[in-house]
Amino acid sequence: MKRSLFSRIWPNATAVILFVGFVFPVYWMFATAFKPTGDIISENPVWFPTHITFEHFKTATGVDHFWTYVTNSLIVTVCAVVLSLAVALAGAFALARMRFKGRRGFIIGFMLAQMAPWEVMIIAMYMIVRDASMLNSLVPLTVFYMMMILPFTILTLRGFVAAVPKELEEAAMVDGCTRAQAFRKVILPLLAPGLMSTSLFGFITAWNEFPLVLVLNKEAEAQTLPLWLSSFQTAFGNDWGATMAASSLFAVPILILFVFLQRRAVNGLTAGAVKG
Numbered sequence: 001m002k003r004s005l006f007s008r009i010w011p012n013a014t015a016v017i018l019f020v021g022f023v024f025p026v027y028w029m030f031a032t033a034f035k036p037t038g039d040i041i042s043e044n045p046v047w048f049p050t051h052i053t054f055e056h057f058k059t060a061t062g063v064d065h066f067w068t069y070v071t072n073s074l075i076v077t078v079c080a081v082v083l084s085l086a087v088a089l090a091g092a093f094a095l096a097r098m099r100f101k102g103r104r105g106f107i108i109g110f111m112l113a114q115m116a117p118w119e120v121m122i123i124a125m126y127m128i129v130r131d132a133s134m135l136n137s138l139v140p141l142t143v144f145y146m147m148m149i150l151p152f153t154i155l156t157l158r159g160f161v162a163a164v165p166k167e168l169e170e171a172a173m174v175d176g177c178t179r180a181q182a183f184r185k186v187i188l189p190l191l192a193p194g195l196m197s198t199s200l201f202g203f204i205t206a207w208n209e210f211p212l213v214l215v216l217n218k219e220a221e222a223q224t225l226p227l228w229l230s231s232f233q234t235a236f237g238n239d240w241g242a243t244m245a246a247s248s249l250f251a252v253p254i255l256i257l258f259v260f261l262q263r264r265a266v267n268g269l270t271a272g273a274v275k276g
Contacts, residue, residue, distance in 0.1 A: 026251075029244050029247050029248055029251075030244075030248050031047075031048065031049060032240065032241065032244035033056055033057065033241065033244040033245040033247075033248045034049050034052050034053060034054075034056075035049040035050075035053070035241065036049070036050065036051065036053050036055075037241055038050075040240050040241055041240075055241070056239075056241035056242050056244065056245035057245045057249070059232075059239065059241070059242040059245070060232070060242045060245040060246040060249060061249070063228060063231045064220065065220045065221065065223070066228065068220065068221055068223075069223060069224055069225045069227070069228045070225060072138060072222065072223065072224045072225075073207060073224040073225040073226075075138060075142075076138050076141045076142050076145060076206060076224060077145070077203055077206040077207050079142045079146075080141075080142050080145035080146045080149060080202065080206045081149065081199050081202040081203050081206065083142070083146045084146045084149040084150050084153050084198075084202055085153065085195060085198065085199060085202075087146070087150060087154075088150060088153035088154045088157050088198070089157060089188075089191075091150075091154045091157075091158075092153075092154050092155075092156075092157035092158040092160070092161050093161055093183065093187075095107060095154070095158045096158045096159075096161035096162040097161065097166070107155070107158075110151040110154055110155055111151070111155065113150075113151040114151040114152050114155065118144075118148055118212070119211055122211060122212060122215050125140075125144060125212065125215075125216070126215050126216060128140075129216055135216060135217070135218070136216070136217050136218060136219045136221075136222040137217075137222060138222060140216060141212065141213060141216065141217065141224075144212055145205070145206040145209060145212075148205055148206070148209070149198075149201070149202035149205055149206065152198070152201060152202075153198045153201075153202060156194060156197065156198050156201075157191065157194050157195070157198060159194075160190075160191050160193070160194035161187065161191065164186075164187050164190050164191075168186050168187070168190075169182045169183070169186055169187060172185060172186045196261045196262075197261075199261065200257060200258060200261050203254070203257055204254055207225075207253070207254060208226060209224075209226065210226040210227070213226065213227060214227060225250055226250075228246065228250075229243070229246050229247065229250060231246075232246060
């Protein structure tokens with residue numbers, strides 16, 4: 001009886017501890033963003049703001065070129081995700097459905113590319129972009145971000161494509177569909193959960209990327225939001241209120257996208273099962 005009770009309690013207790021450990025830094029970031037400066041620099045931690053202030057958000061959004069940073073980040077991130085999904089769909093379908101010489105080598109190559117740290121290739125990337133006279137441009141950033149996302153996207157979507165029975169595609173082709181129509185009408189709806197999860201991963205990767213844009217884009221007009229976060233570090237110290245406000249604003253799009261895609265992924269899975 002005691003053992004059964006313990007076996008029910010310890011998983012829940014562990015889950016609660018992990019939840020608090022992951023959520024508390026996020027809470028502290030948002031809480032600090034709304035605290036007055038006196039609460040932030042207090043020797044004793046102030047767990048809840050004594051009163052709500054929006055001054056730190058005004059400071060964060062008042063930085064020069066703020067809306068340029070926002071626009072650049074959205075353009076680069078969305079384009080990189082869309083391009084990677086378009087290329088990965090074709091690549092995943094080929095790896096899952098077709099048998100050709102060197103197929104296993106392609107898969108291993110994608111795995112190695114996913115494991116390799118991109119930071120070791122920054123110098124080579126810089127030299128390529130410099131020789132092409134494309135420094136301070138959003139195009140190289142978009143291409144490189146797409147390359148960062150692509151291996152994971154292909155490998156993940158390959159698993160989803162392989163899980164779809166071939167008989168569904170063959171039945172559609174028997175009914176008069178071409179291979180492309182069978183893919184669009186039968187397989188693509190069933191890939192909705194995979195598309196949602198990979199697009200979320202790609203968005204987070206491109207949205208948070210810092211070293212590459214720091215090296216390639218020195219001009220403020222071509223920089224993205226991760227560099228904006230460094231605007232609140234001065235020779236006199238850090239403006240913690242503005243830094244936490246900026247970090248909160250930076251995290252909000254990802255939180256919104258995660259909530260939206262999480263619900264859509266479940267709906268896509270259900271709709272795909274019914275359609276199949």
